[in-house]
Amino acid sequence: MANTPYPESYYAASANAVPPRPALQDDVETDVCVIGAGYTGMSSALFLLENGFKVTVLEAAKVGFGASGRNGGQIVNSYSRDIDVIERTVGPKQAQLLGQMAFEGGRIIRERVARYNIQCDLKDGGVFAAMTAKQMGHLESQKRLWERFGHTQLELMDQRRIREVVACDQYVGGMLDMSGGHIHPLNLALGEAAAVESLGGTIYEQSPAVRIERGANPVVHTPQGKVRAKFIIVAGNAYLGNLVPELAAKSMPCGTQVITTEPLGEELARTLLPQDYCVEDCNYLLDYYRLSGDKRLIFGGGVVYGARDPANIEAIIRPKMLKAFPQLKDVKIDYAWTGNFLLTLSRLPQVGRLGDNIYYSQGCSGHGVTYTHLAGKVLAEALRGQAERFDAFADLPHYPFPGGQLLRTPFAALGAWYYGLRDKFGY
Numbered sequence: 001m002a003n004t005p006y007p008e009s010y011y012a013a014s015a016n017a018v019p020p021r022p023a024l025q026d027d028v029e030t031d032v033c034v035i036g037a038g039y040t041g042m043s044s045a046l047f048l049l050e051n052g053f054k055v056t057v058l059e060a061a062k063v064g065f066g067a068s069g070r071n072g073g074q075i076v077n078s079y080s081r082d083i084d085v086i087e088r089t090v091g092p093k094q095a096q097l098l099g100q101m102a103f104e105g106g107r108i109i110r111e112r113v114a115r116y117n118i119q120c121d122l123k124d125g126g127v128f129a130a131m132t133a134k135q136m137g138h139l140e141s142q143k144r145l146w147e148r149f150g151h152t153q154l155e156l157m158d159q160r161r162i163r164e165v166v167a168c169d170q171y172v173g174g175m176l177d178m179s180g181g182h183i184h185p186l187n188l189a190l191g192e193a194a195a196v197e198s199l200g201g202t203i204y205e206q207s208p209a210v211r212i213e214r215g216a217n218p219v220v221h222t223p224q225g226k227v228r229a230k231f232i233i234v235a236g237n238a239y240l241g242n243l244v245p246e247l248a249a250k251s252m253p254c255g256t257q258v259i260t261t262e263p264l265g266e267e268l269a270r271t272l273l274p275q276d277y278c279v280e281d282c283n284y285l286l287d288y289y290r291l292s293g294d295k296r297l298i299f300g301g302g303v304v305y306g307a308r309d310p311a312n313i314e315a316i317i318r319p320k321m322l323k324a325f326p327q328l329k330d331v332k333i334d335y336a337w338t339g340n341f342l343l344t345l346s347r348l349p350q351v352g353r354l355g356d357n358i359y360y361s362q363g364c365s366g367h368g369v370t371y372t373h374l375a376g377k378v379l380a381e382a383l384r385g386q387a388e389r390f391d392a393f394a395d396l397p398h399y400p401f402p403g404g405q406l407l408r409t410p411f412a413a414l415g416a417w418y419y420g421l422r423d424k425f426g427y
Helices: 039-050 083-090 092-101 104-115 133-148 159-165 185-198 266-272 313-324 368-383 388-394 404-425
Strands: 027-035 055-058 123-130 154-157 173-182 202-204 211-213 219-222 225-234 252-261 278-281 287-291 297-305 333-343 350-354 358-362
Touching: 027 039, 039 055, 039 185, 039 225, 039 368, 055 225, 083 092, 083 133, 092 388, 104 173, 104 185, 104 368, 123 133, 123 159, 133 154, 133 173, 154 159, 159 173, 173 278, 185 202, 225 368, 252 313, 287 313, 297 313, 313 333, 350 368, 350 388, 358 368, 368 388
Parallel strands: 027 055, 027 225, 055 202, 123 278, 225 358
Antiparallel strands: 123 173, 154 173, 211 219, 219 225, 252 297, 252 333, 278 287, 287 297, 350 358
16 A cells, blocks of 8 residues: 655654554544545544544545645735635625634634644744835735734834844835744644544544545545545545545645755844744735744745646745845755645635535635634534534635636636736836
8 A cells, every 4th residue: 555755844854753643444434534634624623523523534645744734834814815805705794704713713723732732833923024115005904904803913014123023125014913923834733633633533644535425424435444424524625636526626736835944043043033923925926934943944935836846946946035035045955845735716715515414625725824723613613503604604606717627727827927027016
């Protein structure tokens, strides 16, 4: 049987030790079968176990193998499309409910870390960095918008103030969100998996779901076993493949690239990011970076539509890093990797139910660390019969990509090229 290891990333190299988990080699029965042991799956499983459900998790590779263990590690509030866009799309009533949930994911992460003593280098503070006056104006509007929904841990920063928190001369200002922050993303997933098991949940690794047998008591088949359940939660996101064809039609896997430097030492690291906040700029094709627990710079950016792996990740990302921090020109890159996230045409998450007993959440569109933790709570509520918040997401309109699966990649790349030009010329 194939054994899929973690990619060669900094996160995998510095992951906390965990016991090996078996592959499913039997027929089992459970209340809920969760497909995917990333953040959506782990969050769902935890909330369900805390409410008395029997839960079995199937993972095709290892816990956190996909985006949950490869992302930039930044706790960023709201959604990939902000609440004002949602309000224009669906009206004030639905937007009010979605707006109230927009800042919940970060709180869930911190509660999990505290309750289950998860060692994941949690740090508070995230910076949105403006490169133009227009972007700064957008941040001013965003602050007013978020405060309208009760989010008040925000500070606008002028050019002098942002230089105090990041040693980069590209920025004209920014916004600091103290409820943002950053974590070691794989260690967060591993800690949540240990919490799932501490509550009696079962996780099978190297156990891909190859077929779902739908019906009153659905069955999920793996290469060497099957799980019969009352409910199924599909939480594979960009790594789901065509297991559920109707979900694949309205989404597209995309790749993002990350590099990690050698350890910089305390002194150099502190000159770059004195308060140890994470940073993302305000471009459409944005760059993001932060310090690791052992004082490396983790720097990511770029999008590859269709989720192809670039031949030379360092060649793509290192110039972006040096543009922000030319003082790192002689620093060695120790790790470079890519990971996939799932993009939707609206850039809003897709949540719903197939039949009476198959639930799903997918399509975080690059904004998944906080949303996935909220999604797990919302899915668990729905299985308990409390569907108001689930319905607020499920009622969002979604459409297939123009041209179907054959043309979705070139159309999306063309759109990215257009927005990249807008970023370049400051529109």
